[in-house]
Amino acid sequence: MKFFIDTANIDEIKEAKQLGILDGVTTNPSLMAKVGIKGEEAIREHYRKICELVDGPVSAEVISTDYDSMMAEAKALASIDRRIVVKIPMIPDGVKALSALRDEGIPTNCTLVFSAGQALLAAKAGATYVSPFIGRIDDITWDGIALIEEIVEIYEIQGFETEVLAASIRSARHIVEAAKAGADIVTCPLASIKGLFKHPLTDIGLEKFLRDFRQSQG
Numbered sequence: 001m002k003f004f005i006d007t008a009n010i011d012e013i014k015e016a017k018q019l020g021i022l023d024g025v026t027t028n029p030s031l032m033a034k035v036g037i038k039g040e041e042a043i044r045e046h047y048r049k050i051c052e053l054v055d056g057p058v059s060a061e062v063i064s065t066d067y068d069s070m071m072a073e074a075k076a077l078a079s080i081d082r083r084i085v086v087k088i089p090m091i092p093d094g095v096k097a098l099s100a101l102r103d104e105g106i107p108t109n110c111t112l113v114f115s116a117g118q119a120l121l122a123a124k125a126g127a128t129y130v131s132p133f134i135g136r137i138d139d140i141t142w143d144g145i146a147l148i149e150e151i152v153e154i155y156e157i158q159g160f161e162t163e164v165l166a167a168s169i170r171s172a173r174h175i176v177e178a179a180k181a182g183a184d185i186v187t188c189p190l191a192s193i194k195g196l197f198k199h200p201l202t203d204i205g206l207e208k209f210l211r212d213f214r215q216s217q218g
């Protein structure tokens with residue numbers, strides 16, 4: 001399973017990269033807003049910086065909602081760097097754009113996916129990645145991980161090549177559950193990735209090993 005970081009924050013990307021486990025980055029308009037990037041050229045420059053840091057796919061989301069504007073925006077984003085994957089929302093014009101972008105060889109990530117039916121449409125339209133939002137599904141007391149399982153099963157049965165990218169991860173436990181469910185990729189906040197390290201017995205065990213070593217050395 002690949003690990004992406006879900007952020008537009010350069011320091012967080014650097015920190016995840018230093019851990020040696022980073023395969024890519026996903027962003028969205030809310031994450032870009034959070035780091036205070038304003039204006040078309042500043043946004044392009046920010047994506048350029050992210051791409052320089054990461055040797056893997058970098059998802060950049062369109063903000064248009066009609067087919068023609070989405071296509072123009074997608075091509076402009078794709079021209080920034082070869083690592084750019086264009087994030088397209090799961091709406092009818094978005095599905096149309098996914099299929100046209102596949103024909104043009106531009107990689108895509110279909111976002112805002114909350115059902116198996118939507119994931120089926122995204123794969124049928126040739127999306128490179130599909131992003132089911134598991135945390136937001138859990139938020140409304142449905143089961144986000146069950147959705148990942150369902151999509152993985154459908155894609156396997158049907159032989160779709162679209163990769164399942166578990167998004168809206170809220171905890172280290174979500175990452176483990178997404179891995180069990182067969183997700184190809186998880187995209188996570190840095191805190192959830194760091195949460196994977198934590199176990200009190202590791203801390204207690206390490207402290208004891210070091211104490212015993214120090215005592216044995218006098």
Ligand code: G3P
Pocket residue numbers: 006026027028133135136167168169187
């Ligand atoms: O980038 C899409 C997704 O990961 C958003 O997560 O936490 O805003 O639901 P969240």
